[in-house]
Amino acid sequence: MTVSVLVPSSLTREAEDKREATRKLGYVARAATVFRADRLVVFPDREGERGRFDGEFVATVLRYATTPPYLRNEAWGMRDELEYAGILPPLRAVSQTGSESDDSGSSRQGIVTEVGPDQRVRVNCGLQHPISLNVPPGMELEEGERVTVRVSSRRPVRAKLVDGPLPGLSIERTDLEAALGREDAGVRIAASRFGAELTVGRLGTLAGRRERDGMTVAFGAPERGLPAILGMDEEAVDALSRRDGVDGDGVEPTDPGFDLWLNTVPDQGSDVVRTEEALFATLAPLSLRE
Template sequence: MTRTVLVPSSLVRESRDKREATRKLGYVARAATVFRIDRLLVFPDREGERRWDDGFVRTVLAYAATPPYLRKEAWGRREELECVGVLPPLRAVAQTGSESDGSGSLRQGIVTEVGPDGRVRVNCGLQHPASLLVPPGMAVEEGERVTIRVSSRRPLRARIVDESPPGLSVWAEELETALSRDDAGVRIAASRHGEELDATRLGELAPRVRDGFTAVFGSPERGLPEILGVHPPRVDPRDEQWSPESDHESPGDAPDGTRSHEPAARFDLWLNTVPHQGSEVVRTEEALFATLACLNLR
């Protein structure tokens, strides 16, 4: 099960200064962490960008997702990170393995030194860097991030494992590419023009998103219809509504079973998770909390 969230590079287009933009991105990263999102991707919206571009958005989000004990070594000093002191702490829970008593937690580490004997020194946030063996067939370089499984801290027992680093991953990706992934799951466009979510629809949706989903959000004053060039009436509830039984039927399906290459057509559902909103504008970070809270229900 993979949970993916996409936000546009124009996410902080209305921010007055770097401090405000950084704080906004911090709440986006926090929403993704609270609801155990695996991938937080930034897709390009060049027309909507103003002072802050995709490089700034991606860098701040990736910094926020980095464990605090690795931030200084991983990022150093960068212009984009001048105001990271305002970021809210994510406090992500540890991912544990199958060992007894809750041991065997996964941690991120950074290789600080590569030795000639198949061992490397790794900073993984413990009291001292650990000297660990590199698994057979695995090559690592200085500065590379690795995944460490720690089964005991006193005495230290840890090993490098050939797995993806735990926690939230952040990178840039084209919207079309993200929606085309084999593990995209249910593809959801979050929009005030979408179908209003109610108890009945939520009950139908919950079993499907349990196997994974990809949720896409717009930016201030530029919702997904504006970003994708879709007129709002085209994304209102359709005559043939999506249902749990329509696994292979969506607005993006062609008669021969292939998928359309138009990003707007690749969504399985346009969803409004804040029906009857009391504010003229729902901010992106607010929409994330509202949408992901619904998708998190079992």
């Protein structure tokens, strides 16, 4: 089961300065981490972008935020986009495998610091010192490359390289259509105030679909929701609020590529629900099990 969260490149369009934009992105990354999303995808909304806080800025700050603290200096160095990285809230992501307090029996991100002879490399993976590891057959590594390290013991250190995806939340940039068209997209939900209201009955149906197939949830930007980003006319937007969206057999398909338009704050007390607030309000109920 894969959980993907989609946000537009115009996500920080209302930020007055780089500090505020960075803070906002930190809480987006934190919401995705809290609710165990596998992917956080930035899709283009160039018409909604303002100033220098474009998709490249958004993706860079999110990638930095999701980099383990012990790798940040080595992996990123000094970059203009990261001027205010110090205000990012800590994610404190739990280990994906294993539950020991010392992180033994878990997968960790590492970075190759030296490529040596005889298929061995030195890797910084947050232990006291970089460790020397064998490179699995068929795996080619370069200095500075990110790798997955399986740590089975910290005292003494026992670890090995794993030829697989990096653990933790991944940050990607792709267009909305491609993200919705992935084989593992699962149930595809558009979070919008114009969608069908989230109810207890509807949540039960969605929980079954999510646990079986996974889910992809897309969000809009400040003062520019998904209908505006997609260029939907007033008639199409009005139709979203009138359709039920869920029947006894599952979720009915709707254009353009979503299975359901869903309003997760049906009685909102503020004129505006910020994107980072919408993530928490939406992912919390959708994470409930049957």
